[in-house]
Amino acid sequence: xGCLLLAAALCCSGVLAVAQARSCPEAADFxxxxxxxxxxxxxxxxxxxxxxxxxxxxxxKEHTDLWIQKSTVESFPSxxxxxxxxxxxxxxxxxxxxxxxxxxxxxSRTFIMKLSLFGNALTTFAxxxxxxxxxxxxxxxxxxxxxxxPDHAFQHPKLKKLVLSDNPIQAVGxxxxxxxxxxxxxxxxxxxxxxxxxxxxxxxxxxxxLKVLLSDGNxxxxxxxxxxxxxxxxLCLGQNNLTExxxxxxxxxxxxxxxxxxxxxEDFLAACLx
Numbered sequence: 640x641g642c643l644l645l646a647a648a649l650c651c652s653g654v655l656a657v658a659q660a661r662s663c664p665e666a667a668d669f670x671x672x673x674x675x676x677x678x679x680x681x682x683x684x685x686x687x688x689x690x691x692x693x694x695x696x697x698x699x700k701e702h703t704d705l706w707i708q709k710s711t712v713e714s715f716p717s718x719x720x721x722x723x724x725x726x727x728x729x730x731x732x733x734x735x736x737x738x739x740x741x742x743x744x745x746x747s748r749t750f751i752m753k754l755s756l757f758g759n760a761l762t763t764f765a766x767x768x769x770x771x772x773x774x775x776x777x778x779x780x781x782x783x784x785x786x787x788x789p790d791h792a793f794q795h796p797k798l799k800k801l802v803l804s805d806n807p808i809q810a811v812g813x814x815x816x817x818x819x820x821x822x823x824x825x826x827x828x829x830x831x832x833x834x835x836x837x838x839x840x841x842x843x844x845x846x847x848x849l850k851v852l853l854s855d856g857n858x859x860x861x862x863x864x865x866x867x868x869x870x871x872x873x874l875c876l877g878q879n880n881l882t883e884x885x886x887x888x889x890x891x892x893x894x895x896x897x898x899x900x901x902x903x904x905e906d907f908l909a910a911c912l913x
Contacts (some may be wrong), residue, residue, distance in 0.1 A: 664698030678704030678725070687714050694721035703727065714738040717745070726750050732758035741768040748772055755779040757802070766792040773797070781805050781826065787812070794818035804852075805829040813838040817868075824850045833857050833880075835865035842869045854878045863887040870895050 663674035671683040672693045684690040705725040713735045724747045736759040761783040779802040790812035808830040822844035850873040858879035
């Protein structure tokens with residue numbers, strides 16, 4: 640029995656090794672990146688030039704995941720990934736990364752579903768550019784250095800999850816999130832927003848149980864039209880500086896949800912206000 644198990648283990652190991660060899664560039668040529676059947680990791684890259692050189696390596700170009708985490712890369716320009724294509728990209732916790740060009744992902748444009756730029760040092764982002772990635776369902780820009788979300792910032796027909804938490808955001812423009820019809824969750828926790836102006840949180844999504852998380856920030860006041868046309872069923876505003884919850888802000892939300900409940904039978908608003 641032991642021999643059979645050993646033989647099976649060796650066989651599986653051999654199959655995995657062959658699969659990896661067929662799906663990855665030559666290991667020695669691909670340094671500082673590594674590759675296996677799960678994807679490509681480049682956390683040991685010391686510079687953008689070093690990263691770009693690795694992605695000029697010959698070999699299979701289509702991969703599921705890319706991880707570039709805790710590297711010292713400072714920029715991510717167009718062409719840095721060569722002809723490589725990925726479905727999910729995680730460029731995270733790179734303390735020196737201050738510049739990211741969305742065109743660097745053009746080869747993956749029609750494939751990419753998840754993009755995480757969490758924990759870098761980005762001060763700007765081409766918000767409107769996400770519309771060029773038709774299959775994108777998740778975008779994480781949390782814990783960067785973004786200070787303002789402009790008017791009409793995000794436009795995408797399929798995006799479901801958007802994370803902007805733990806940025807020093809001080810202002811959100813009008814209709815910043817209104818063109819996200821499939822949005823299921825918006826994370827805006829831990830920001831420096833003190834006031835939400837007119838239409839800042841107007842959300843075009845009609846997804847059942849849309850969640851909007853605005854807790855743990857500096858929010859102190861709300862325009863009466865801040866949530867105009869929003870039908871969030873879970874709205875978290877706790878741990879802010881709000882001292883009142885004005886009727887002219889919240890009653891219209893409740894009215895919209897009640898009409899929807901009567902028409903569809905969906906649950907009522909769950910609010911986190913404490």
